[in-house]
Amino acid sequence: MNPSLNKMLEDSAGRYLADEEKRALLEYTESLPMRLQVAANVQKIEDKALRKAVEQIRQKYPEFYKARPESGAERTLRDFSLVVRHTVLAMICADRDLQEDRLLTWLGKMLSGLNFTAQFNRDSYIFVRDQLKAALPADNYALLEPYLNINIESLGSIYEPQAATA
Amino acid sequence: MADVDMSALYTRGNYFAERSFVKTDIQGGVTRNRSGTRIVSLTSDFLKGLRNAMFQECGPAANMVLTTCGKSWGRMFAQRFEREMTEFYGAPFRQAPVVFFETCLSEAFSHHGWGKFQIDYTRTHQGIIVIQIEHPPFEGLVENPEEPVESLLSGIIAGIFSHFTGQDLACLQTDCTQCGDAIDRFVMTLSSRIDKPRDLKSSGKGFDEIIAVMEKSVA
Numbered sequence: 141m142n143p144s145l146n147k148m149l150e151d152s153a154g155r156y157l158a159d160e161e162k163r164a165l166l167e168y169t170e171s172l173p174m175r176l177q178v179a180a181n182v183q184k185i186e187d188k189a190l191r192k193a194v195e196q197i198r199q200k201y202p203e204f205y206k207a208r209p210e211s212g213a214e215r216t217l218r219d220f221s222l223v224v225r226h227t228v229l230a231m232i233c234a235d236r237d238l239q240e241d242r243l244l245t246w247l248g249k250m251l252s253g254l255n256f257t258a259q260f261n262r263d264s265y266i267f268v269r270d271q272l273k274a275a276l277p278a279d280n281y282a283l284l285e286p287y288l289n290i291n292i293e294s295l296g297s298i299y300e301p302q303a304a305t306a
Numbered sequence: 307m308a309d310v311d312m313s314a315l316y317t318r319g320n321y322f323a324e325r326s327f328v329k330t331d332i333q334g335g336v337t338r339n340r341s342g343t344r345i346v347s348l349t350s351d352f353l354k355g356l357r358n359a360m361f362q363e364c365g366p367a368a369n370m371v372l373t374t375c376g377k378s379w380g381r382m383f384a385q386r387f388e389r390e391m392t393e394f395y396g397a398p399f400r401q402a403p404v405v406f407f408e409t410c411l412s413e414a415f416s417h418h419g420w421g422k423f424q425i426d427y428t429r430t431h432q433g434i435i436v437i438q439i440e441h442p443p444f445e446g447l448v449e450n451p452e453e454p455v456e457s458l459l460s461g462i463i464a465g466i467f468s469h470f471t472g473q474d475l476a477c478l479q480t481d482c483t484q485c486g487d488a489i490d491r492f493v494m495t496l497s498s499r500i501d502k503p504r505d506l507k508s509s510g511k512g513f514d515e516i517i518a519v520m521e522k523s524v525a
Contacts, residue, residue, distance in 0.1 A: 215316075218313070218316055218317075219316070222316060222317065222319070226319060241320075241323045241324050241325055242319040242320055242323040242325075242326070243319035243320060243323075245320065245413075246319060246320035246322075246409060246410075246413055247319075247320075249409045249412060249413075250405055250406060250409045253405035253408060253409060254405055
């Protein structure tokens with residue numbers, strides 16, 4: 141769960157929680173209904189928003205998709221969906237390391253191996269972020285935004301093989 | 307087997323996610339990975355002690371013994387790795403794309419603390435795979451060695467790839483940072499083709515010369 145709360149609870153072993161620690165715990169628990177509501181809203185709009193992002197990236201990189209006529213767009217949608225679902229989980233847990241630990245390092249290695257470029261990924265996850273921004277209420281998006289930016293930074297700076305094609 | 311649905315591979319994240327991969331039952335004194343396989347940490351002291359004992363007991367044959375141990379370990383590791391990956395991702399790991407295989411194996415190495423590897427497949431048509439590993443297990447543990455020190459790891463690599471290729475492979479360390487080389491590098495090929503490169507390495511030849519002879523032997 142939330143790593144800073146976990147650490148706080150570990151550090152408090154053998155004593156009672158300080159006022160500041162109690163406040164942090166309450167703040168997080170009070171924010172949970174809203175976090176879960178955002179997750180439910182993302183779930184509702186995910187497919188439509190991500191299909192729009194796929195369309196944007198297809199228009200920006202037509203050659204990339206021309207070379208993958210069979211399943212390129214479907215695979216992009218699948219990747220977007222996997223990334224967004226981890227992003228939502230990170231938002232629920234208020235854990236800014238969760239995406240990297242569970243998904244992004246691993247996915248970034250794979251995308252490097254498939255000759256995706258950092259710029260392609262950066263553009264992709266900017267489109268994803270912007271489509272979610274357009275589809276969600278402002279307060280929902282505000283909660284999600286820092287985690288969407290982590291995707292852009294992480295996948296937008298992958299190691300690039302020399303024979304990059306994207 | 308082309309009709310096997312591999313899309314399940316991409317519906318979960320990293321099996322080796324650090325915070326989920328290993329759990330320790332402190333009361334029982336047992337550490338297990340997320341599939342329930344028991345994990346025992348091997349510290350630098352253990353590795354050093356193992357190597358010293360091997361050389362005391364086996365003399366010049368120690369490297370060969372360590373390589374053989376590593377190969378057996380590597381094969382068993384690969385069997386379990388394949389089973390765990392298949393169960394976790396819900397699709398036959400052996401049929402996964404190469405890039406998926408390599409990424410998961412690379413994560414396995416990193417998360418077990420065996421180092422970070424890079425595989426060069428450019429000579430596979432000649433039956434040669436080159437692997438470079440940063441921070442291998444014996445890094446910094448052997449003083450002034452006369453020959454490469456990662457014989458256990460050479461065996462592990464050979465064992466893993468033998469399992470997945472269905473061929474009997476052997477792996478030779480050609481470059482060793484402990485011996486003064488810039489990197490730790492290994493060449494892998496069929497066991498039946500490793501004697502010549504091994505002789506060349508023993509006579510002091512470097513990577514370029516060894517690889518040139520290996521390539522010529524196929525051409």
